[in-house]
Amino acid sequence: MSEEIKPTKIIDARGSYCPGPLMELIKAYKQAKIGDIISVYSGDSGTKIDAPAWVKKSGNELLGVFDRDGYFEIVVKKTR
Amino acid sequence: MSNIKRALILGDGAAGTIISNKLRLLTDKKDLEIVVIGNSPSHYFKPDGVQIPFGLKQYRKSVKPTEFLFNSGVNYVRDEATGIDVQKRVVTLKSGKSYNYDYLIIATGDRFTPEDVPGYEGEAKHFYSLKNALELKTELEHFNGGDIVVGQASIPIQCPPAPYEFTFLLDQYLKNRGIRQKTNIHYIYPLNRVFTIQNVSTYIEKLFEERDIIVHTMFNVDSIDNKSKKVQSLEGESVNYDLLVLVPPHRGQKFITNSGLANESGYVDIDKHHLNYGTYDDVFVIGDATNLPISKAGATAHFQSEYLSHSIAHDVGGSVYENEYKGDVACTTITGGEKAITLYFNYEKPPRTSFQSKTDFLLKWTSSDTYFSGMLRGIM
Numbered sequence: 001m002s003e004e005i006k007p008t009k010i011i012d013a014r015g016s017y018c019p020g021p022l023m024e025l026i027k028a029y030k031q032a033k034i035g036d037i038i039s040v041y042s043g044d045s046g047t048k049i050d051a052p053a054w055v056k057k058s059g060n061e062l063l064g065v066f067d068r069d070g071y072f073e074i075v076v077k078k079t080r
Numbered sequence: 081m082s083n084i085k086r087a088l089i090l091g092d093g094a095a096g097t098i099i100s101n102k103l104r105l106l107t108d109k110k111d112l113e114i115v116v117i118g119n120s121p122s123h124y125f126k127p128d129g130v131q132i133p134f135g136l137k138q139y140r141k142s143v144k145p146t147e148f149l150f151n152s153g154v155n156y157v158r159d160e161a162t163g164i165d166v167q168k169r170v171v172t173l174k175s176g177k178s179y180n181y182d183y184l185i186i187a188t189g190d191r192f193t194p195e196d197v198p199g200y201e202g203e204a205k206h207f208y209s210l211k212n213a214l215e216l217k218t219e220l221e222h223f224n225g226g227d228i229v230v231g232q233a234s235i236p237i238q239c240p241p242a243p244y245e246f247t248f249l250l251d252q253y254l255k256n257r258g259i260r261q262k263t264n265i266h267y268i269y270p271l272n273r274v275f276t277i278q279n280v281s282t283y284i285e286k287l288f289e290e291r292d293i294i295v296h297t298m299f300n301v302d303s304i305d306n307k308s309k310k311v312q313s314l315e316g317e318s319v320n321y322d323l324l325v326l327v328p329p330h331r332g333q334k335f336i337t338n339s340g341l342a343n344e345s346g347y348v349d350i351d352k353h354h355l356n357y358g359t360y361d362d363v364f365v366i367g368d369a370t371n372l373p374i375s376k377a378g379a380t381a382h383f384q385s386e387y388l389s390h391s392i393a394h395d396v397g398g399s400v401y402e403n404e405y406k407g408d409v410a411c412t413t414i415t416g417g418e419k420a421i422t423l424y425f426n427y428e429k430p431p432r433t434s435f436q437s438k439t440d441f442l443l444k445w446t447s448s449d450t451y452f453s454g455m456l457r458g459i460m
Contacts, residue, residue: 015349017373019271023235026270026300026314053272057298058315080316 018046091187092118095367095381101458199304225262226322
């Protein structure tokens with residue numbers, strides 16, 4: 001996670017497999033407010049495809065997909 | 081002082097029944113007492129639910145009284161677990177009684193939570209219980225054309241292929257009634273494909289295309305408007321329907337969450353190879369109650385029971401030991417025209433979906449008999 005982005009909520013879905021991390025993101029999205037930033041940690045490479053596709057379809061903003069040490073971080077801003 | 085140990089099994093569905101009967105066959109009564117806690121008056125073979133709405137199965141063959149399904153030597157207690165203390169090794173029951181254990185096997189399945197989707201109750205239909213499957217049968221008999229939306233409200237659900245299996249049978253049913261041309265079949269799915277596993281999804285999408293099924297992917301159900309007959313997705317899409325067949329959201333049991341074994345989802349995180357909870361080597365979870373990344377299905381419970389019963393029997397009396405559960409799952413789904421496909425896979429090997437066959441259809445057609453006479457009894 002870059003220094004300037006401060007997530008409102010962090011979901012650690014490492015250990016969960018596709019589509020688990022995406023479903024966790026969707027669950028958090030439902031509970032979030034407009035403008036909230038949600039960060040998802042996932043060890044499943046499928047999330048790198050599924051999560052950005054979902055963000056695009058749902059009309060929200062993808063702030064980034066970052067390779068971390070043994071996992072990925074997907075950062076999403078709720079815009080609708 | 082007696083050296084007899086106690087295996088306490090919570091749940092009298094597929095997982096609880098199979099493992100108790102398997103354990104009884106593998107252990108001596110002098111070594112292991114087997115107690116099952118459950119309060120289901122009847123045991124319903126859920127895979128038949130996809131056929132019952134179309135009149136393809138007579139439901140009487142799909143249901144048996146629960147108490148007659150346990151092998152001699154299994155102590156079936158009609159009650160309901162309300163709390164688990166894994167540190168004190170005690171389970172409390174609704175009646176106020178409590179049981180200690182040497183081995184605890186949680187097989188309490190999951191539950192439907194239609195209240196999670198605004199507008200669901202009283203409007204959407206499904207086939208995941210016998211009552212609902214029979215209600216849907218009546219709805220279909222009165223349906224004479226229009227838009228039918230089929231799908232699932234969320235992930236996970238029991239028997240993940242069931243929505244697409246239902247869709248194939250619906251297409252066949254409408255053709256047989258001569259109203260397929262007057263009907264649009266819409267299939268909605270939460271991911272950017274039509275099934276969780278990509279290669280299965282590719283195969284099913286091809287079959288959908290051949291049958292003019294209209295697909296809406298990335299469709300996570302947000303709400304249902306019963307006045308305008310519209311199902312709305314979280315992603316901003318909506319589909320109109322005359323009949324909505326939607327598998328409701330699922331969660332694990334509340335008392336599991338209240339006992340501190342799971343988050344609000346109610347599904348328990350366990351070791352995927354040894355099925356034990358956390359650092360406890362005497363608490364196991366099998367069947368739909370787990371948070372494992374595999375199908376919630378009777379066949380999964382069957383394979384897990386095979387491993388776990390041997391492991392406990394080995395611990396109790398030195399019976400044949402099985403090293404680990406490898407994530408084995410098998411499921412057969414009808415694709416219409418008296419054909420079916422069987423998916424077999426585990427943690428390491430994805431399923432192959434090369435062909436549909438009549439043999440697989442017959443396997444599915446006779447599965448309730450195989451289930452009640454062999455699989456549930458622990459002899460398969």
